[in-house]
Amino acid sequence: MNRRDSLKALAVGTVSVGTLLSSCDKKEGKDSVAAGKKGAYGRTPEEQLNDEKLMAEKFFTAAEFSTITILADIIIPKDDTSGSASDAKVADFIEFIVKDQPDLQLPLRGGLRWLDVKSLKLFKKAFSDATAEQRIQLVDLIAYPEKALPENAAGVSFFDTMRGLTATGFFTSKIGMEDLGYKGNQPNAWDGVPDDVLKQFGLEYDAKTLEQCLKAEDRGKIMTWDS
Amino acid sequence: MAIEIKTKGELYDVCIVGSGAGGGMAAKVLTEAGLKVALLEAGPDYDPANPEQQTQLKWSYESPRRGANTTRPFGDFDAAYGGWEIEGEPYTKAKGTEFDWFRSRMLGGRTNHWGRISLRFGPNDFKRHDFDGLSDNWPIGYDDVKPYYDRVDKMIGVFGTKEGIYNEPDGYFLPPPKPRLHEMMIKKAAGKIGIPVIPSRLSILTRPVNKDRGSCFFCAQCSRGCTVHADFSSSTCLVKPARKTGNADVYVNAMAREVLTDKEGRATGVSYVDKTDMQEYQVNAKIVVLAASACESARLLLNSKSSAHPNGLANSSGMVGKYLHDSTGASRGAFIPQLMDRKRYNEDGVGGLHLYIPWWLENKKLDFARGYHIEFWGGMSMPSYGFGFGMEKTNGKYPTVEGKMKDAGGYGAALKNDYRRYYGSTVGFAGRGESIPRVENYCEIDPGAVDKYGIPVLRFNYNWTDQEVKQAKHMQDTFEEIIHSMGGVASGDKPGADEKYGLLAPGRIIHEVGTTRMGNNKNTSVLNKYNQAHDVNNLFVVDGGAFVSQADKNPTWTILALAMRASEYIVDQLKKQNI
Structure with missing residues (x-):
C-alpha cells in the first residue's frame, strides 16, 4: 500500500x-x-x-562465525528472487540468538566442532578450508535426516538446527519477507478474500455473510443501535 | 534503617487496587459519578500510542531476536509486561500440584494481553448446579447482568452477529470482518460434520463507538496494543476517561501491601510500596475496591490480618483463595496441502479470529461436564522467530511443483523455494473449556516466603480432575475430525492419556477466577451478590475473584459488567448512606 x-x-x-x-x-x-x-x-x-x-557480548569465535556464514549460504543461497543468507545477515542473527537463548550454545558450538572433525577425517582440513565441492559432499551426509547414516546422526541434528535458524533469520529479515511476499503490517481495509482466490478454492461469501459483515464505506461512521 | 509510612493525597472516597478490566471500569464509573478516586497500579503507566512503548506496526527484524519469546512470554511485540515468572515476585506450589500465575504489571494489567474475545455468559452459565450438581449456582442470573452487558457492548464496542443461540446471548454488535480463506475452509469442513462455525465476538472497533477512539485498520496486532485505540484495553477505554474527569489520582508503580482497617474492622485505606523509590506509603479512603486479579486480591486479603480479622480480611468463611479455577486448554496444529503455493495478498485482518466455534453439544450424551469453544488461527501472517523450523518433517512428504517426491530436509535453492510454497498452509485449533470449581483447588499464603518487597507470597494447590482430562480428550478428537474433514494432516503426534491429552497446566489460559466468590451464604462465600464483602461493608472485590464458576467463555466481558454493576451499587449505597 x-x-x-x-x-x-x-x-x-x-x-x-x-x-x-x-x-x-x-x-x-x-x-x-x-x-x-x-x-x-x-x-x-x-x-x-x-x-x-x-x-556487547561475543559468543562465536571468528572461525565459528565464518563457518556459520558458509553453512547459512549453503542453506539459503542467492537465487533469481532474492539474495543469500549472508545478504540478510543471518550469521549476525544467530550470534545474537545464542546469547539470548543459551540453550542453543552447546548444540551449535559442539555441532560446528563435529563438522570440523568430520571434515578433517574426510579431507584433512577444517570445513571452512575445504573446497566448495568438498563442503557440499559433507553437507550431503547430514542434510537428509531420513537417509543419513546412523554414524552421522549428531551432524544431522546440528544441521536441522542450522537449517531452522537460517530459515528464521532469513525470512524474518526485510529481504526475506519481500521474497516471501508478505503483504501486511500496514494500515489497510480488509474486505475479504480476493475473488480469484475464492474461485480457485470453490468458495464464496453467502448472502447472509455479505449482509452481516462490515462494509468498507461504514468504517468511519459511528455505530448506532435501534434500542 | 529509618523507615516511615507516608500518606499520599487527601482522604479519598474510594481507593481502587488494580487498573485492569475490573479496576478500570470501577474507576470510570466512580469518577464519572463525582467520587474522588485513588487508583493504585503495580506497574508503570502505559499507552500503546506512546512511541517509546509502541510495538504495533514494528517489523520482526526490528527485534534482534525477531520477536522470540525470551523476554516476553508471548513474544517481543506483545504489549503485556510481566508473565508467568517475574523477577523478585515469586510464588510457590504445594508438592504434587501445579499452577502457573500470569501477572501483567502495567496500567491496564492483563487487558493488554488477550485475544479480545468478548463473550457474554449465558443463562445456563450462572446456574451450573442445576445441570450437573458439580458446583454451586451464582446468586445472580443472566437477567441481572444483561443490562450491564448491553451497556458494556455500547461503551467499549464488540463485533459479532445475532445468532439466537440460547446460551450464547446476542448483544449490541458492530459488524464483523469477512472471514479469511482458512476460516472459510474450516467453516465448510466443520459444517460437514455438524459443528457450527459463527462470526467471532471481539472487542475491536470495526466501526467507531465514539469520537475518542479510531476504527480498526486491520494489522492483526491487537496483542501489541493499538495506537489508535481501536481495541479494548482498560488503560485506553476506561482509565483514560476516568483521568479526564479530574477525579482520579493514578498511582503507578504502587505495589499494594495490605488493606488497612480500624478497630471495628472497617477498611480505611491501602498501604503500598512505591517501586521507584522503595518507600512505604498509604492511601486513605472511605471505601476500598480490590481489582488486583483473582489471586492478587486474595493475596492482599490474606495478608491483611488484624485482631478483628485474624484469618485475613473478609475471610470469616475461610473461603478466600478457595475455588480457584482456570479455563481448560488444549491445542493441535495442522498442515493443509490445498493451501500450498498460495497467491499472496494482505490477509492480516483484525487481531484474532474472524470466526469461532461456540459450544455445540449436550453434556447428557458425553462423559464429561461442561463445554468448550474452539478458536483457530492460520494465514499468511508476518514471519517471526520460529518461521521455517522443522521443514525436514514436512517437505519429504509432498510432491514438488513438478509432481516428484524428494528427500526430506535438504538445502539450497530447492529448499528456499519450499519455504515459499508452504507459507500460509498451516492452521491451528485451540479449545478453551469450563473446568469444575473445587474447594480443594486454592491459593494461600506461603508462611515461608516473601517477595522482594517483603510481602508474603502465594502458594498454589491445584489439580485437574477427570472431568477436565476427558474434556481435553474430546477436544483432541474434535480437532482431528475437523482437520480430516478439510483434507488436512494433523501435526505431530496426538497427545495421549499420559500427557492428559495436551491439557495445559492450570493458569496457562490466564482465565483464573473464583478466589473471592460471591454467594448468599456468608459461611460459604466471601462477597455478596454486589461484589461487597460479607464481613466488611466498605470493601469490594471487582475482579474475576467474584466468579462462582467460569463458563467456557473468556471472563473479561463478565468482569466488566459486574464491575459496572458493583460500582453503581457503591454510588447508590453512598447516596443512601448505607456505607
Whole structure:
C-alpha cells in the first residue's frame, strides 16, 4: 500500500494520523535493525539494558562465525528472487540468538566442532578450508535426516538446527519477507478474500455473510443501535 | 534503617487496587459519578500510542531476536509486561500440584494481553448446579447482568452477529470482518460434520463507538496494543476517561501491601510500596475496591490480618483463595496441502479470529461436564522467530511443483523455494473449556516466603480432575475430525492419556477466577451478590475473584459488567448512606 492509500485508509477512521504515519513511514534502515536505540521497538528500560548487554557480548569465535556464514549460504543461497543468507545477515542473527537463548550454545558450538572433525577425517582440513565441492559432499551426509547414516546422526541434528535458524533469520529479515511476499503490517481495509482466490478454492461469501459483515464505506461512521 | 509510612493525597472516597478490566471500569464509573478516586497500579503507566512503548506496526527484524519469546512470554511485540515468572515476585506450589500465575504489571494489567474475545455468559452459565450438581449456582442470573452487558457492548464496542443461540446471548454488535480463506475452509469442513462455525465476538472497533477512539485498520496486532485505540484495553477505554474527569489520582508503580482497617474492622485505606523509590506509603479512603486479579486480591486479603480479622480480611468463611479455577486448554496444529503455493495478498485482518466455534453439544450424551469453544488461527501472517523450523518433517512428504517426491530436509535453492510454497498452509485449533470449581483447588499464603518487597507470597494447590482430562480428550478428537474433514494432516503426534491429552497446566489460559466468590451464604462465600464483602461493608472485590464458576467463555466481558454493576451499587449505597 502506498502512502496515498494509507492516508485514504486512515481518513475513514477518527485516528491519530500523526502517530500512525510516524510508524508506517519510518525508514527501516540498519539503525532500527540493530535495535540498540531506546524505544526502537517499545522496550522497557530493563529490556533495553538486557538487549544492550547481549549485543556487547561475543559468543562465536571468528572461525565459528565464518563457518556459520558458509553453512547459512549453503542453506539459503542467492537465487533469481532474492539474495543469500549472508545478504540478510543471518550469521549476525544467530550470534545474537545464542546469547539470548543459551540453550542453543552447546548444540551449535559442539555441532560446528563435529563438522570440523568430520571434515578433517574426510579431507584433512577444517570445513571452512575445504573446497566448495568438498563442503557440499559433507553437507550431503547430514542434510537428509531420513537417509543419513546412523554414524552421522549428531551432524544431522546440528544441521536441522542450522537449517531452522537460517530459515528464521532469513525470512524474518526485510529481504526475506519481500521474497516471501508478505503483504501486511500496514494500515489497510480488509474486505475479504480476493475473488480469484475464492474461485480457485470453490468458495464464496453467502448472502447472509455479505449482509452481516462490515462494509468498507461504514468504517468511519459511528455505530448506532435501534434500542 | 529509618523507615516511615507516608500518606499520599487527601482522604479519598474510594481507593481502587488494580487498573485492569475490573479496576478500570470501577474507576470510570466512580469518577464519572463525582467520587474522588485513588487508583493504585503495580506497574508503570502505559499507552500503546506512546512511541517509546509502541510495538504495533514494528517489523520482526526490528527485534534482534525477531520477536522470540525470551523476554516476553508471548513474544517481543506483545504489549503485556510481566508473565508467568517475574523477577523478585515469586510464588510457590504445594508438592504434587501445579499452577502457573500470569501477572501483567502495567496500567491496564492483563487487558493488554488477550485475544479480545468478548463473550457474554449465558443463562445456563450462572446456574451450573442445576445441570450437573458439580458446583454451586451464582446468586445472580443472566437477567441481572444483561443490562450491564448491553451497556458494556455500547461503551467499549464488540463485533459479532445475532445468532439466537440460547446460551450464547446476542448483544449490541458492530459488524464483523469477512472471514479469511482458512476460516472459510474450516467453516465448510466443520459444517460437514455438524459443528457450527459463527462470526467471532471481539472487542475491536470495526466501526467507531465514539469520537475518542479510531476504527480498526486491520494489522492483526491487537496483542501489541493499538495506537489508535481501536481495541479494548482498560488503560485506553476506561482509565483514560476516568483521568479526564479530574477525579482520579493514578498511582503507578504502587505495589499494594495490605488493606488497612480500624478497630471495628472497617477498611480505611491501602498501604503500598512505591517501586521507584522503595518507600512505604498509604492511601486513605472511605471505601476500598480490590481489582488486583483473582489471586492478587486474595493475596492482599490474606495478608491483611488484624485482631478483628485474624484469618485475613473478609475471610470469616475461610473461603478466600478457595475455588480457584482456570479455563481448560488444549491445542493441535495442522498442515493443509490445498493451501500450498498460495497467491499472496494482505490477509492480516483484525487481531484474532474472524470466526469461532461456540459450544455445540449436550453434556447428557458425553462423559464429561461442561463445554468448550474452539478458536483457530492460520494465514499468511508476518514471519517471526520460529518461521521455517522443522521443514525436514514436512517437505519429504509432498510432491514438488513438478509432481516428484524428494528427500526430506535438504538445502539450497530447492529448499528456499519450499519455504515459499508452504507459507500460509498451516492452521491451528485451540479449545478453551469450563473446568469444575473445587474447594480443594486454592491459593494461600506461603508462611515461608516473601517477595522482594517483603510481602508474603502465594502458594498454589491445584489439580485437574477427570472431568477436565476427558474434556481435553474430546477436544483432541474434535480437532482431528475437523482437520480430516478439510483434507488436512494433523501435526505431530496426538497427545495421549499420559500427557492428559495436551491439557495445559492450570493458569496457562490466564482465565483464573473464583478466589473471592460471591454467594448468599456468608459461611460459604466471601462477597455478596454486589461484589461487597460479607464481613466488611466498605470493601469490594471487582475482579474475576467474584466468579462462582467460569463458563467456557473468556471472563473479561463478565468482569466488566459486574464491575459496572458493583460500582453503581457503591454510588447508590453512598447516596443512601448505607456505607
